[in-house]
Amino acid sequence: MTLDIRIHHLLGTFELDVAFKAPAIGVTALFGPSGAGKSSVIACIAGLIHPRDGHVRLSDETVLDRSKGLCLPPHKRRIGVLFQDGRLFPHMTVKDNLLYGWKRTGKRADRHEIARLIALLGLEDFMTRRTHDLSGGEQQRVALGRALLADVRLLLLDEPLTGLDDARRQEILPWLERVRDEGGPPFIYVSHRVEDVARLADHVVVMNKGRIEIAGSAADVLPRLDLMPVTGVAEAVLEATVQSCDEKDGLVELAIGKDRLFAAIPNRKQGETVRMRIGADDVTLSLSRPDDISANSILAVQISAIKPDGAHILISLECEGQILLARITDRSRHRLSLVEGMHLYAIIKTIKLVH
DSSP states (O other), X not given: OEEEEEXXXXXXXXXXXXXXXXXXXXXXXXXXXXXXSHHHHHHHXXXXXXXXXXXXXXXXXXXXXXXXXXXXXXXXXXXXXXXXXXXXXXXXXXHHXXXXXXXXXXXXXXXHHHHHHHHHTTOGGGTTXXXXXXXXHHHHHHHHHHHHHTTXXXXXXXXXXXXXXXXXXXXXXXXXXXXXXXXXXXXXXXXXXXXXXXXXOSEEEEEETTEEXXXXXXHHHTTOGGGHHHHOOOEEEEEEEXXXXXXXTTEEEEEETTEEEEEOOOSOOTXXXXXXXEEGGGEEEESSOOXXXXXXXXXXXXXXXXXXXXXXXXXXXXXXTEEEEXXXXXXXXXXXXXXXXXXXXXXXXXXXXXX
16 A cells, blocks of 8 residues: 655746655655745645646555546545645634534544544644634644544645744644554655654655655665755664663663663653654764763664765764764764774764654
């Protein structure tokens, strides 16, 4: 089951030429700088732009195939779109906004499913309120609920958190995670913020100047040294398994292979998989395993690539099939005689939990 997208279109002098496949589950991020063409891809998938050539296939159904003259109108594609501003109806209550698409769909959710979704998005106390009385994050939750109740098979999120302050961003992100984790439709999520992509996405498609640079899992794509000029990212996304929780010091023991990391992560269960962001500037390298330092998280790694980064050097490190990055000075590289293939140890100073 896959999403199969192929789009070729001219927007003035801008040429959009993209092709990618993604799993028809979870979250696929369209990631890249402003002006890369991400929102235009979303508009073509939704049917808001009719590309000159290409196709859009959602698992076993085709909604666009220019070679066959097929181009379903937006209302027949069963694709929901969540824009930056939510686009709610200000004269309606939250309840009326939520049920707007539901009343027009052929396959309606029953009252139990409606109640479940309202509870899932934490909207129980807002149903009789007008939307102009809600915060930006609350409005986006209503817009998300409205799209889901319209019986969509794919949800397109076009930078839905842009314009929200950090507090509001942190308010809406957990609700997006809940929908993702509790059986919601697949998302295509447009963003130029690595924090959101690392937190939400299972699959990442990197765009630049109307083209696809690469597509793959978040763990494989985000640390790629050759993509740094496009993504502006110098950090890795790693997954680890919770081994134990120490209530006394508040630390959780995480396992990557035989190595252990320790992080202050609340409310985690043994055996649970967590996703972490580790910045290249938060990694120090050592030729031997240090036992007389305060850092608790040390990984055995192997150098897979070395790349100049201005006045510094970026080093790609392989650890149990995952990629970690370190940024050091060229002086340190020569002092340690670092070369590709060398085995050494990475000391991690800061771990940011994303999932």
